[in-house]
Amino acid sequence: MSEIKRLVFGGLLCVATVAVPPLTACSRDADGSGAANAAVEPGAAGQETAAEFAPEPGGEFEEPADSGSAQEDQPGEPPAAEPAVAPTTAVASEGSRENPRDGPGEHFVYANPHVIGDLDPSSAFSSEHIVLQNVYETLTRLTDHDGTTTEQLSGVLAESWTANDDATVWTFTLREGVTFHDGTALTPQAVRDSLHRTIDLGLGAAFILAPIEFMEAVDDRTIRFDLSYPAPLDLIMSANFGVYVISPNAVTQDNAWFNAGNAAGTGPYMLESHDPAVSTRLVRYDDYWGGWSEGQVATVDIRLTEDPVLAQQLIRNSDAHYTFNLPFDVYDSLADRSGVDVVIGPSMISLFGLLNTRRLSPEVREALVLSFPYDEITASLYGGRAVRSRGIVPQAMWGSHPELEIPRTDLEAASRLLDDAGMTDISIIYSYDAGTIEQQQIGEVWKAGLATIGVDLVLEPLTFDARWAKAKADPDGAQDVFVMFWFPTFVSPYDFLYSVFHTEEEPFFNLGYFSNGEFDTLIDEADTLSGTDRYGAIELFRRAQEILVDEHAGVFMLDVPQAQAIRSEFRGFVSNPAYSQVVRFYELHRR
Amino acid sequence: MAARGRVRHFGCDAVRGGKRSAIQRWSGLLGTHGDAIWHYRRSRLGMVTAAVALTFVVGAVFAPWLTPFAAAGRGVPDLSNRLRPPGAIHWLGTDELGRDVLARLLFGARASLVVAVGVVALSVLVGVVVGALSGYFGRWIDEVLMRITDAFLAFPPLLLAVLVAASLGASLRNTVIAISVSWWPWYARQVRAQVLSLRTRPFIQAAQAIGAPSRRTIAVHIVPNVMAPVWVQATADIGAVVLTAAGLSFVGLGPRPPTADWGVMIADGRHYVLSGQWWIAGFAGLAVVVVAMAFNLIGDVMRDVADPRTRGQLR
Numbered sequence: 001m002s003e004i005k006r007l008v009f010g011g012l013l014c015v016a017t018v019a020v021p022p023l024t025a026c027s028r029d030a031d032g033s034g035a036a037n038a039a040v041e042p043g044a045a046g047q048e049t050a051a052e053f054a055p056e057p058g059g060e061f062e063e064p065a066d067s068g069s070a071q072e073d074q075p076g077e078p079p080a081a082e083p084a085v086a087p088t089t090a091v092a093s094e095g096s097r098e099n100p101r102d103g104p105g106e107h108f109v110y111a112n113p114h115v116i117g118d119l120d121p122s123s124a125f126s127s128e129h130i131v132l133q134n135v136y137e138t139l140t141r142l143t144d145h146d147g148t149t150t151e152q153l154s155g156v157l158a159e160s161w162t163a164n165d166d167a168t169v170w171t172f173t174l175r176e177g178v179t180f181h182d183g184t185a186l187t188p189q190a191v192r193d194s195l196h197r198t199i200d201l202g203l204g205a206a207f208i209l210a211p212i213e214f215m216e217a218v219d220d221r222t223i224r225f226d227l228s229y230p231a232p233l234d235l236i237m238s239a240n241f242g243v244y245v246i247s248p249n250a251v252t253q254d255n256a257w258f259n260a261g262n263a264a265g266t267g268p269y270m271l272e273s274h275d276p277a278v279s280t281r282l283v284r285y286d287d288y289w290g291g292w293s294e295g296q297v298a299t300v301d302i303r304l305t306e307d308p309v310l311a312q313q314l315i316r317n318s319d320a321h322y323t324f325n326l327p328f329d330v331y332d333s334l335a336d337r338s339g340v341d342v343v344i345g346p347s348m349i350s351l352f353g354l355l356n357t358r359r360l361s362p363e364v365r366e367a368l369v370l371s372f373p374y375d376e377i378t379a380s381l382y383g384g385r386a387v388r389s390r391g392i393v394p395q396a397m398w399g400s401h402p403e404l405e406i407p408r409t410d411l412e413a414a415s416r417l418l419d420d421a422g423m424t425d426i427s428i429i430y431s432y433d434a435g436t437i438e439q440q441q442i443g444e445v446w447k448a449g450l451a452t453i454g455v456d457l458v459l460e461p462l463t464f465d466a467r468w469a470k471a472k473a474d475p476d477g478a479q480d481v482f483v484m485f486w487f488p489t490f491v492s493p494y495d496f497l498y499s500v501f502h503t504e505e506e507p508f509f510n511l512g513y514f515s516n517g518e519f520d521t522l523i524d525e526a527d528t529l530s531g532t533d534r535y536g537a538i539e540l541f542r543r544a545q546e547i548l549v550d551e552h553a554g555v556f557m558l559d560v561p562q563a564q565a566i567r568s569e570f571r572g573f574v575s576n577p578a579y580s581q582v583v584r585f586y587e588l589h590r591r
Numbered sequence: 592m593a594a595r596g597r598v599r600h601f602g603c604d605a606v607r608g609g610k611r612s613a614i615q616r617w618s619g620l621l622g623t624h625g626d627a628i629w630h631y632r633r634s635r636l637g638m639v640t641a642a643v644a645l646t647f648v649v650g651a652v653f654a655p656w657l658t659p660f661a662a663a664g665r666g667v668p669d670l671s672n673r674l675r676p677p678g679a680i681h682w683l684g685t686d687e688l689g690r691d692v693l694a695r696l697l698f699g700a701r702a703s704l705v706v707a708v709g710v711v712a713l714s715v716l717v718g719v720v721v722g723a724l725s726g727y728f729g730r731w732i733d734e735v736l737m738r739i740t741d742a743f744l745a746f747p748p749l750l751l752a753v754l755v756a757a758s759l760g761a762s763l764r765n766t767v768i769a770i771s772v773s774w775w776p777w778y779a780r781q782v783r784a785q786v787l788s789l790r791t792r793p794f795i796q797a798a799q800a801i802g803a804p805s806r807r808t809i810a811v812h813i814v815p816n817v818m819a820p821v822w823v824q825a826t827a828d829i830g831a832v833v834l835t836a837a838g839l840s841f842v843g844l845g846p847r848p849p850t851a852d853w854g855v856m857i858a859d860g861r862h863y864v865l866s867g868q869w870w871i872a873g874f875a876g877l878a879v880v881v882v883a884m885a886f887n888l889i890g891d892v893m894r895d896v897a898d899p900r901t902r903g904q905l906r
Contacts, residue, residue: 312865326862329674329687333866380670434843437687437862441668444688444849448667459847461761 106298108570108585111305111320116280117465120258121244121265122197125204125489129240131280131302133582136244136265139172139191139237142491142578145398151491153234157186157245157266167230167531172237174221178289180247181263181270187248188217194246205242205489207498211528230531232492239490240579268586269300279303282585290586297570297585306435315340321567322583327437328382334565344385345575347562348394348488350496353430353481353555354512360428360480363421365552367414368428368481370407371453372555373445381441382561389556391545392486392496396559396577398534399493399526399541404549406556415453427456431471431479434461439483442557471511482511485560487580493541494527501553514553519544630896637892643885644829651700660691664698666849674868684870686856687863692871696878698851702763703882706836707829709767710774715825717771718778723809723817725779726786737783740776748773749838756844763846770835774828778821785817819897827890830883837879853879 114127121136137156144152155161158172178186192215199209211231216224225233237243247264250257263271268290269282282300284292303320305311312330314320316337326334335342353372355365378386393400418424428450432439440461447457460479462470471478486509489495502523503515526540548554562580566573570588631637655661660681663669669689677684683692725736743751756769789795790813798808833853839845840854848855853875860871 309861309865312862316865327687329863329868330866376670380673437859440848440859441688444666445668445670447849451667459849461843461847 106296106590108297108300108322108583108588109314109320110300110302110583111311111314111323112302113306113308113311113323113325115276115304115306116274116302117276118255118259119261119263119271119274119280120255121246121263122194122201122206122242123203123255125241127581129579130582131271131282132244132265133240133267133579134269134282134300134585135263135267135271136246137267138239138243138245140234142235142238143576145396145491145578151235151398153238157191158237161234163233163531167232168227170225170227170233171218172223172225174223175289176221178266179287180249180266181285182247182249183287184247184249184264186245186266187220188223190248190251191215191223191245192217193248193251194244197246197251198242205239208236208239208242208490208495211236227531229528231528232531235492235530236490238578240487240582241489272299277304288586293589295589297588297590300585308435308437315565315567318567318569321570322564322573324562324564324581325436326563326565328385328561328563331563331565332383339568341566341568341573342563343566343573343575344561344563346396346577347559347580348397348491348577349560349562349580350389350392350394350486351483351557351560352389352392352486352500353483353557354500354510354514355552355554356475356478356480356482356512357515357551357553358475358513359478361421361423362552363417364423364426364428367417367421367423367453367455369552369555370410370414370417371446371450371455372557373409373449374557375409376445377442378558381438381445382558385561385563386558389558391548391556392500392554393493393541393545394496394559397488397491397493397496399538401542401545404542404545406549409449411449411453418453418455425454425456427458428480429458429460429478430481430483431460431462431467432483433464433467435463442483468511472507475507475513478511481555484509484511488578491578492527492530493538493545494523494530497523497541497544497548498527501548512553514548514551516547516551519547522547631892634892634895636888637896640885640888640892643881644889647700647882647885648704650697651704654694654697654701658691658694658697660694661698663690664694664851666690666851668849674863676868677870683874684868686871687859687868692856692874695851695856696853696874699853699856699875700878700882702846702850702852703833703836705763706766706770707832710770710832710836711825711828713767713771714774714778714828715821717775718780719782719814719817719821721775722779722782722784723786723813726783727790727805727809727813733783736779740779743773743776744780746773749835752835752839753842753844756839761844761847763850766836766839766845769839769844770832774832778824781820781824782817785820786813789813789816820894823890823893823897826893827887830886830890833886834879834883 110130112127112130116128116131117126118124118128119131121132124132139156139158140153140161141156142151143154155175157175157178159175161170161172163170172191174186174188174191180186180190184190195209195212195215198204198206199212211227211229211233212225213228214226216226218224227233245266250262250264253262259274261271261274266289268285268288270285272281272283274280280302282302284296284298286292305314305320305323308326308330311320311323312326312334315323315334318339331342331344334340353368355368357365360368374388378384378388387395388406389395390404390406391401395402418426430443430446432443440459443457443459447459450457460467464484467479467482471482486496486500489499497519499509501510501512501514501516501519503517503520504510504513507513522540522544526537526544529537529540549556562575562577564575564581566583569591571591572587572589573583574587576582631641650657654664658664663685667690669685672681672685672689674687675681675685675689677692681691681693683696686692686695721736721740725733725740746754751773752769755772756765759765759768795808795812798812803812836845837852837854837857840852841858843858845852845854856875857872857879860868860873860875863869864872
């Protein structure tokens with residue numbers, strides 16, 4: 001099914017992007033030379049400038065005179081380069097069945113399994129991006145990434161941008177004619193104030209803005225960033241969190257104001273109402289800078305649907321048009337059903353179990369790593385669609401470590417380790433999301449294996465918020481294994497490594513309570529190289545991942561396939577692994 | 592036979608001095624129950640439902656010996672056999688982890704039986720004690736105990752059970768406690784009403800008149816005479832408790848995986864119903880319905896047996 005979709009991806013993407021407003025496209029490579037070809041050698045900066053509009057340190061990228069679509073209008077893009085991992089997957093099913101109950105086709109229901117908890121664009125750091133990405137906009141957006149060193153960025157609010165040679169001074173030229181939902185015009189000051197708000201709050205994804213030392217409006221369309229160390233700011237500005245541009249009238253408001261259902265972004269949709277326990281409703285912003293055409297989605301209902309069975313029922317009956325988080329076995333039967341398209345796209349979602357370094361000795365941690373049934377899980381529970389993780393960084397992302405030495409399942413070795421350590425007949429608490437059936441099934445399979453070597457894996461299902469609170473409050477008395485997903489805040493290994501393993505005084509997402517000075521230094525240094533020396537950064541990120549494996553910091557289970565179901569009445573859906581679970585309603589058209 | 596029951600109601604033994612041995616007391620009880628059993632056996636419905644109930648109990652007790660897939664019953668996955676439909680090897684199919692559904696049902700019956708018996712026993716114990724004390728002593732003791740009982744009755748039973756189970760954490764033992772908390776008040780109310788009508792009877796007054804202590808009067812003369820309707824209710828409640836326990840497990844407040852449990856089987860299996868793998872949730876749901884209905888009907892038949900007006904109409 002997904003193969004078919006990939007085959008027709010190119011053609012469909014053209015259709016899907018007809019209504020996409022003109023975006024500026026550019027690409028970055030390992031050393032910032034702008035070469036879109038992943039095969040560029042280290043140190044080859046300046047040798048190739050494959051993309052005419054590619055950002056070059058010291059150079060400037062401008063929007064082409066007639067740019068109908070980001071993906072279509074890239075004269076410098078290598079035409080036949082087959083990415084290592086298909087960057088995006090688009091729905092291309094034909095012959096869909098109209099359902100008379102759907103009405104005019106301008107209303108879209110997103111059956112959302114997760115609570116939209118925080119709609120403050122500066123502090124939100126969970127599943128809220130599925131709303132925020134449609135209500136607010138960022139300076140750039142990542143549209144393509146080949147899993148190595150090259151990503152393609154499009155301008156959203158930025159029309160063009162430049163960086164100096166060492167990527168410490170960045171200048172973004174803003175798009176003209178953009179207004180916020182309250183009618184205020186987009187200005188460089190608004191960008192500055194929005195980013196300042198995130199930095200000042202210091203919550204959620206604020207860490208990704210750490211390189212910014214100074215921001216200044218150069219003129220009424222240009223903003224300059226001075227960084228304290230080199231960083232890929234154009235990539236950072238494409239993040240899922242923390243970089244949304246807020247109206248000057250709203251930027252001074254507090255968190256409660258945003259969570260009361262207020263918003264003022266520049267996105268194609270305005271926030272109409274928000275009830276975390278029921279739904280979040282969006283309505284189109286008529287003066288959106290990209291304009292509107294017939295058949296586009298006018299109203300959206302992002303409906304809380306925690307029960308996967310209900311979500312299945314809704315999408316089967318066309319009462320909802322998109323969902324995800326269904327048991328994997330279910331997608332095949334959905335794909336066979338007329339009217340529903342199943343999209344299984346490339347993924348940057350990593351599933352892992354953080355091992356409590358305060359409760360578990362290195363020997364026990366190693367035994368747990370050795371005992372995990374990696375191949376059984378990927379082959380069976382995910383129907384062969386999942387790949388085993390090589391460290392926490394997903395293999396579809398640059399900076400992953402394909403040569404990382406990862407252990408094979410070896411219960412005998414695990415048993416020996418425990419015997420040598422005098423740890424027999426022990427209990428291990430496995431904390432997982434109640435209601436996420438794959439996490440339960442993984443726990444049950446792992447438990448059966450561990451039982452054969454005298455380890456009792458106690459499965460502890462709780463809601464994520466409950467177990468997260470417990471894990472943060474009491475590291476010494478909490479779980480032994482904390483199972484969780486991580487999807488990119490922005491496409492960088494630093495996000496995964498920093499968020500989950502960097503030393504924290506107060507635990508936030510480092511719920512294995514891992515602390516290693518060498519690791520911290522390596523990833524911090526790698527982050528500073530990301531903007532200028534991608535290969536150098538990759539080398540350091542890989543060494544950091546080796547430390548995680550050597551220290552048995554976690555059980556790196558698998559890269560989760562991004563499976564989604566969408567009603568085939570709508571075309572134009574693009575599954576972009578950089579924006580997991582995000583549906584850009586603006587890009588959808590009713591067939 | 593029936594006369595013996597009436598003799599007990601008139602409390603002849605008490606009048607005679609209350610010096611009956613334990614054996615005599617139990618034989619009296621057995622006599623009453625033996626009478627009831629004789630009537631019960633005349634009911635075809637009673638026998639069919641009793642057979643179902645017996646199957647449930649035997650299946651639960653002897654689960655490891657009744658299936659070749661005992662490991663699956665205990666939760667060991669077999670991923671090479673996932674989601675197999677009912678067939679010659681796996682009569683009721685396999686679940687999402689390749690475990691034999693029949694084995695899971697049998698082992699799940701163990702959890703259901705433990706919870707049902709545990710809840711009913713605990714509830715009867717607490718309910719009878721509270722009801723007897725409240726009805727016998729009356730006055731402020733009755734007021735206090737009945738207001739406490741009312742407080743428990745004020746909550747919807749399942750909601751209260753959910754609250755308690757969520758507070759205590761998910762486990763089989765906590766399931767028993769959670770359901771019992773909302774179950775005992777009904778027995779207390781029932782017993783109190785019976786005791787109120789009994790305590791003015793001459794045999795009770797006679798016992799009091801000869802100086803029998805309250806503890807003895809309650810234990811020897813009150814409680815045995817209020818137990819018949821309690822047993823009827825308790826039997827019917829077995830099915831209701833199985834249903835409630837399945838409900839708690841369904842919402843994640845039952846025993847933890849991979850313990851086999853009918854409610855968990857329904858909860859996990861329902862993910863696959865719409866995609867055609869109906870047998871996991873289907874057979875587990877059927878088991879709950881059949882057992883709950885069987886015990887409910889047994890309770891009905893027992894009530895008819897206990898009531899002389901309906902005893903002759905047994906079918």
